[in-house]
Structures are given as C-alpha cells and as structure tokens.
Amino acid sequence: VRMTVDLEERSYPIIMEAGGLQGLGPAMLDVLGPVPRAVVVSNPVVAPLHGAAAVASLQAAGMQVEQLLVPDGEVHKNIATWRQLIVSLLALRVDRSTPVIALGGGVTGDIVGFAAATLLRGVPFVQAPTSLLAMVDSAVGGKTGVNTPQGKNLVGAFHQPALVYSAMETLQTLPVQEIRCGLGEVIKHGVIADPDLFEVCATEPGSILAADPDLMAQLVHRSCTVKSEVVSADELEQGRRAVLNLGHTVGHALETVLAHAGNGLPHGECVGIGLVAEASWAVRRGTCESGVPGRISEVLSGLGLPDSAPSLNSQDLVAAAGFDKKARRGKLSTAIIEAIGKVQLAEIDAEEIPEIFHFFQGSD
Numbered sequence: 001v002r003m004t005v006d007l008e009e010r011s012y013p014i015i016m017e018a019g020g021l022q023g024l025g026p027a028m029l030d031v032l033g034p035v036p037r038a039v040v041v042s043n044p045v046v047a048p049l050h051g052a053a054a055v056a057s058l059q060a061a062g063m064q065v066e067q068l069l070v071p072d073g074e075v076h077k078n079i080a081t082w083r084q085l086i087v088s089l090l091a092l093r094v095d096r097s098t099p100v101i102a103l104g105g106g107v108t109g110d111i112v113g114f115a116a117a118t119l120l121r122g123v124p125f126v127q128a129p130t131s132l133l134a135m136v137d138s139a140v141g142g143k144t145g146v147n148t149p150q151g152k153n154l155v156g157a158f159h160q161p162a163l164v165y166s167a168m169e170t171l172q173t174l175p176v177q178e179i180r181c182g183l184g185e186v187i188k189h190g191v192i193a194d195p196d197l198f199e200v201c202a203t204e205p206g207s208i209l210a211a212d213p214d215l216m217a218q219l220v221h222r223s224c225t226v227k228s229e230v231v232s233a234d235e236l237e238q239g240r241r242a243v244l245n246l247g248h249t250v251g252h253a254l255e256t257v258l259a260h261a262g263n264g265l266p267h268g269e270c271v272g273i274g275l276v277a278e279a280s281w282a283v284r285r286g287t288c289e290s291g292v293p294g295r296i297s298e299v300l301s302g303l304g305l306p307d308s309a310p311s312l313n314s315q316d317l318v319a320a321a322g323f324d325k326k327a328r329r330g331k332l333s334t335a336i337i338e339a340i341g342k343v344q345l346a347e348i349d350a351e352e353i354p355e356i357f358h359f360f361q362g363s364d
C-alpha cells in the first residue's frame with residue numbers, strides 16, 4: 001500500500017510493505033533520483049535483526065552504504081547522542097545530497113531525524129520504522145528532536161522525511177509489549193477520526209497482537225491517513241495538530257506521576273488510560289455519547305492494555321499536567337471526544353484542567 005503526505009513541495013510517500021525491507025532501495029531511487037551513497041543509522045538491537053536486509057536492498061539499488069549505530073533506549077535520546085552522530089556523519093564526509101536512513105523505533109527516528117535536520121542545515125532523511133509506534137506515529141509528521149534534563153523533546157526541529165518505508169515483516173521481531181505500546185496510538189487515531197479502524201482493533205485482537213502482516217499494513221495505513229491529514233492541515237502545530245494530543249493530557253501526567261512513584265507504565269498504555277479518562281470527562285461535560293468511555297475500555301482490555309491506573313492522587317496528576325509545554329497563557333488547547341471517530345478542538349481554561357482528572361478521584 002502506498003499513500004502520500006500532502007505538504008506541497010515537502011510532500012512525501014509512505015509505503016506500507018507487507019513483506020520485508022527488500023523494496024527500500026528502489027523506493028529511495030524513485031523519490032530521490034540517483035543516489036550514489038547513503039548512510040543507515042540503526043541501534044544495537046535492531047541492526048542485527050534487520051540491518052543486513054536494509055543494506056542489501058540499498059546496495060542492490062547501486063548505493064555505496066555506510067552504517068552507524070546510536071545507543072538503544074529513551075535515556076540515550078539526548079544531546080550527547082545527537083552530537084556523536086553528527087560528528088560521525090561529518091567524519092564520513094556526507095554532503096547535502098547524501099540521504100540518512102533511520103532504521104529502528106521512535107527513539108532512533110527522532111535522533112536521526114534531528115541529525116538530518118541540522119547536519120549541513122538539512123540532508124535528505126528516510127524513515128524506515130521498525131516499531132509499531134514509529135510506523136503509526138513518530139515516523140510521520142516531521143517532528144524530530146531529543147530530550148534534555150528539563151523535559152522530553154525540548155530540543156528539536158521540524159524536518160519532513162523524503163520517504164517513510166514501513167516493512168511489516170520487521171514487526172515479527174518486536175516484543176508484544178512494544179506492539180501494545182503502538183496500539184495505544186492506533187486506538188487514539190481511531191477515536192479521532194476513523195471508527196472503522198477502531199472496529200478492527202475491537203474485532204481482531206489475536207491477529208493484531210501476533211502482528212499479522214496484512215492486518216498490520218491496514219492498521220498502519222489507516223493510522224497514517226488520520227495523522228497525515230491532520231499534519232497536512234497544520235504542519236507546524238499552530239492549531240488543528242493539537243487533536244493528535246488526544247489522550248495525552250492525561251497520558252503524559254500519568255506517565256510522569258507513575259514514574260516518580262517507581263511503577264512506571266509504558267507511554268502507549270498511559271495514552272490508552274488517558275483516552276478513557278478524557279472520554280469520561282467529555283461525557284460529564286455533556287458533549288460526548290455516554291457509551292464511549294466503556295467502549296474504549298473494552299477495546300483496550302481486548303488487546304491486553306490497561307484501562308485504568310491503580311491508586312493515584314488526582315492532585316498529583318493535575319500538578320504534573322501543569323508542566324505540560326502545551327499549556328500556554330492559562331489556556332490548554334485540547335481535543336474533546338464527541339463520539340468514536342469524532343473530536344472537536346477546544347481551548348479550555350486552566351481552571352478546567354482538574355476536571356479532566358476527575359476520573360481518578362475514586363482511586364485517591
């Protein structure tokens with residue numbers, strides 16, 4: 001399957017291949033024209049699993065290929081890793097036309113994308129995501145960056161890829177826990193704008209958790225369609241793009257508070273719980289169908305994702321949400337669920353933020 005992210009001169013294709021990475025090289029030639037050399041950047045977990053297939057495909061397409069590694073894990077998504085990567089890329093004497101390919105999950109994609117954005121003021125960037133989260137979320141949309149001690153993703157750039165190439169076969173080696181992480185965002189995309197996507201999540205949990213390639217290609221395609229339509233309308237996040245934060249006002253606060261308490265939950269699981277909590281808030285506001293929170297809970301449970309969090313103080317959550325960089329001038333720009341597949345964007349007063357966390361009050 002193939003689709004286009006529509007951004008005028010920065011438009012680019014997303015290819016969803018049910019098989020492996022064999023088509024990566026030809027797809028790059030198609031988008032970039034003749035490519036004499038390219039650099040593949042991966043990490044020590046993904047490179048041994050999928051590096052050879054990627055490199056073989058590029059070589060078969062006539063490219064001279066160099067390979068670099070960045071360390072695995074969110075803790076390494078920082079300025080030190082970015083610095084090391086750009087120094088290594090410069091040492092390889094890349095020029096402005098040399099594509100840099102990120103082969104890995106969202107951490108690798110964000111670091112490599114930021115290096116591609118900044119190196120020589122921007123070199124061509126190709127995303128070859130190998131985690132479900134990266135395929136449905138981080139590889140699409142052009143946000144790149146790294147974390148600092150002050151917070152996540154505080155240093156970065158918008159740098160759209162020239163191509164996103166998602167090979168479903170790579171998901172066969174992804175731990176099921178990581179599949180679940182990506183599913184939090186898939187369900188989010190369903191709730192935002194695609195009731196059929198939401199239904200697929202409800203009816204095919206077994207095949208989804210087994211990463212059935214055809215089904216995954218469908219989930220990734222539908223998810224990317226939702227995300228790319230939003231991104232096309234608002235590339236630099238000045239308005240509509242905030243709907244993609246659905247579930248994240250609560251999700252991020254939950255992630256922070258649970259991590260401090262020493263029983264952290266993965267991001268995707270926090271987003272899932274966030275969707276239920278934010279849907280409950282929308283019902284209490286009177287703007288959402290009453291069955292929606294329960295329906296989201298069912299789908300999460302079917303896929304083995306939690307739909308609530310154990311004993312939490314809602315005041316701690318509100319405090320954690322206050323530091324969200326998206327809150328500005330006493331207003332929070334947020335999406336409010338109306339039905340499965342329908343949200344509205346609203347600016348709410350900071351005073352209303354505690355209401356969003358009402359869901360957790362019973363468990364104080």
Ligand SMILES: NC(=O)c1ccc[n+]([C@@H]2O[C@H](COP(=O)([O-])OP(=O)(O)OC[C@H]3O[C@@H](n4cnc5c(N)ncnc54)[C@H](O)[C@@H]3O)[C@@H](O)[C@H]2O)c1
Nearest residue numbers: 045072105106107108130131133134137138143170173174
């Ligand atoms: N740029 C954006 O718009 C955007 C959007 C959402 C999330 N993100 C970022 O994405 C990151 C999370 O991404 P993630 O969930 O992919 O985490 P990740 O990159 O850490 O991947 C999770 C783990 O799975 C491993 N892995 C990846 N593919 C594999 C495969 N095919 N087989 C076996 N192991 C594999 C990784 O090496 C890692 O150990 C966060 O840093 C987040 O901030 C960015």
Ligand SMILES: [Zn+2]
Nearest residue numbers: 185248267271
């Ligand atoms: Zn997320």
